[in-house]
Amino acid sequence: MNTILIDGINYDLPGLEKDIWNRLLNGSLRYKDAFHNPVVANVNAEVVNLRTVVLRNVLPDKNQLAFYTDIRSGKWKELHMQNNISWLFYDAQVRLQIRLAGKVTLHQDDLIADGAWATSTVSSRKIYLGEEGPSNKTTIPTDGLPDAYQTAAPTIIQSKAGRKNFGVAVTTVTWMEWLWLNSQGHRRAAFAYNNDGSFSAHWLIP
Ligand SMILES: Cc1cc2nc3c(=O)[nH]c(=O)nc-3n(C[C@H](O)[C@H](O)[C@H](O)COP(=O)(O)O)c2cc1C
Numbered sequence: 001m002n003t004i005l006i007d008g009i010n011y012d013l014p015g016l017e018k019d020i021w022n023r024l025l026n027g028s029l030r031y032k033d034a035f036h037n038p039v040v041a042n043v044n045a046e047v048v049n050l051r052t053v054v055l056r057n058v059l060p061d062k063n064q065l066a067f068y069t070d071i072r073s074g075k076w077k078e079l080h081m082q083n084n085i086s087w088l089f090y091d092a093q094v095r096l097q098i099r100l101a102g103k104v105t106l107h108q109d110d111l112i113a114d115g116a117w118a119t120s121t122v123s124s125r126k127i128y129l130g131e132e133g134p135s136n137k138t139t140i141p142t143d144g145l146p147d148a149y150q151t152a153a154p155t156i157i158q159s160k161a162g163r164k165n166f167g168v169a170v171t172t173v174t175w176m177e178w179l180w181l182n183s184q185g186h187r188r189a190a191f192a193y194n195n196d197g198s199f200s201a202h203w204l205i206p
Pocket residue numbers: 037049050051052053054055067068069070073074075076134135
């Protein structure tokens with residue numbers, strides 16, 4: 001049989017692909033979801049560089065997902081040089097791993113970044129208010145924010161100063177892999193996307 005039964009629902013490969021994007025969408029919307037904090041990796045001149053991010057703006061129709069970052073960060077500079085990226089998600093409760101790869105576009109001064117900034121809360125804008133960028137050395141342990149924000153949160157007006165440091169890294173997915181661990185036997189499938197958004201899919205031996 002070319003389908004798989006998960007929690008009473010039969011999935012074929014297109015159904016599974018939809019389910020993955022639903023899970024990613026949920027992960028972006030719910031901060032307690034296991035998929036909310038994936039790991040993204042890129043290559044720089046020396047190594048593969050990995051770090052945790054917050055999953056944002058999942059667009060299943062465009063095969064896109066994003067994270068926000070400070071444009072002064074190392075990852076922004078590295079992705080500017082080399083825009084291949086990989087994402088890793090694991091939901092331990094359902095024992096489901098998703099791996100994605102794709103190409104990044106960086107958005108700082110356009111409608112995508114403006115839209116993302118407009119929906120950001122003051123508390124999430126705060127981290128963009130540091131005078132020095134991430135990874136700068138300091139003589140003391142500090143979050144790098146101005147003294148005024150050590151004791152009081154910035155106002156919405158004050159938070160606007162962070163806009164110049166805010167960027168959105170959008171990934172258009174070219175490849176995606178689903179791995180489900182199961183005591184009855186693991187299952188695995190892969191999806192390769194074409195430029196027009198269509199995809200081919202295969203079951204794989206786990
Ligand atoms: C749970 C969690 C969520 C994070 N989310 C983000 C994020 O959305 N964007 C970001 O730039 N850094 C985020 N970070 C910090 C990064 O993992 C990383 O430490 C930092 O961005 C510096 O990375 P870089 O030097 O490779 O640019 C997060 C860290 C943790 C632990």
